[in-house]
Amino acid sequence: MDFKRFPSPDDLLILLTVARLGRFTAVADALDTTHTTVSRRILALDKQMGGRTLERTPQGWELTDLGRAAVAAAEGIEKSLSSLTTGLRDGVDIISGVVRVSTSDGFGARIATPALVRLQKKHPRLRVELLSSTRRLSQNRSGVDIEVVPGSVEAGRTETVLLTDYALRLYAGSGYAAEHEMPRTVADLAEHPFISYVDSTLQVSELALQRGALPAGSAHFQSTSVFSQVEAVRSNGGIAMIAAFMVHGQEDFVRVLPDQVEQIVQYWAAARPESMRSPAVQAVLAAFIQETRRMKGQLLPE
Template sequence: MEFKSFPSPDDLLVLLTVARLGRFTAVADALETTHTTVSRRILALDKQLGGRTLERTPQGWELTELGRAAVSAAEGIEKSLTTLSTGLREGADVLSGVVRVSTSDGFGARIATPAIIRLQKQHPLLRVELLSATRRLSQNRSGVDIEVVPGTVEAGRSETMLLTDYVLRLYAGPGYAAENEMPTTVAELAHHPFISYVDSTLQVSELALQRDALPAGSAYFQSTSVFAQVEAVRSNGGIAMIAAFMVEGREDFVQVLPNEVRQVVQYWAAARPESMRSPAVQAVLAAFIQETRRMRKQLLPD
């Protein structure tokens, strides 16, 4: 490759971050700079290389052929800097930088958070930003390194990884169970108030099935937050279909129709190919997988 002038290593690393996150605003946040500065650095790099490294698409910024070659060089710079940092820390295995993760409330709190904290204790220079959202896989590049979503995925350009299966079951609060005649058949659910997600905002079809497939009563309480649903059940507001790993074994939750109603859903992780090559992203994904294996009995109870 013949350059008009030698490219700035700093500008190459900015391009690498754009390739991983897809949005200038997300890159600005990750690098603690401004959208204008990111744009200026990319324009400077394009001038140095003699062509465009990025093109705008409905899915965000994507690399051109020249951009892919530049990112390959940037990954080499990143690896060299990591090796240098490791050497300066007397051979310690050092991970650093920012990894942005988007995931649902339940996975984020019960699985991702303990996994991340353990990883950061080993690698104190690693910073992770956890964003909560229960939705299907984004097709418009949400500015994150990793998306963890429930249900099926249509990856597009993303690379995907199955993290784990998990079980949904029906639960009620002990006060509700004591004050009401509990259903003995699925049909009898129609006589009970149901706690669920807000229908108009729920994007994950597998989670919508939890209500649509059951003859449950009116959804008196709906929330986009699974934690609010859990609290509504604990407060004896009705019956809800909840991930077992959120409540299994707690005395303030009673299983309803345990032998009749059981739904298995999957958690998938997805990331751009450029993100998947990041050692920090790989470490976070490995931590998630390790945590799901540790929690296997809670995720998939008998």
């Protein structure tokens, strides 16, 4: 048998990683190699396949029809190698490899992290890289397998999954509430210092509404980190619109205007179709869904 007639399995697996991450630089980082090496291996694969497997788009590298056929073969190679390497030790476990997740810091810490730790205890060969940012769904691929974003999504070529609804509510610190007369109407909020995101960096319109719909002036304290906002409220710095699950059950926080102000937002997960077919990515998504269901009483408390 002339094995030279077949595409290189290594090059096929590199193509599969490009299909999942969308950028050569992200692939080079994930595979501990260089952008030049990735480009060279894809060119070699194109020569072996007799045509282009990728085309450049504003959203990153996308597969051609020939590339999709090559990726189907690469997925078979990946599955076979995973079964071999994991099966040698403790039975077949296809939940392995690296999964990169980008999400907001609140979801990442409170929901994703406990879910991922439990998943890794069941599948010790699974590695996770968790990147924190609060933004809308990326139209230019950012080198991740899964993006979890708040608010509405325009998916494009990605596949999306609604994870959960969650509530944004007004809170003050218990000390602040004891020292100040609490607002009785929405208009009264203008008389209190407000805590919020940094306007110039906030990309999620649904989160921007948290203050745009209120009469308060410029926020007295702004931070890109929801944890800093929570601590500013805990330190009695003013009033903030915070996700209920971030402070649920904590005595340091007093709800403000509970019958007048509440906003329901969604968390969505998105991934490329090639990533969605990965057993490890599917397992991570399932873990997120399970965790959001477990936390429903905190995400949408009575």
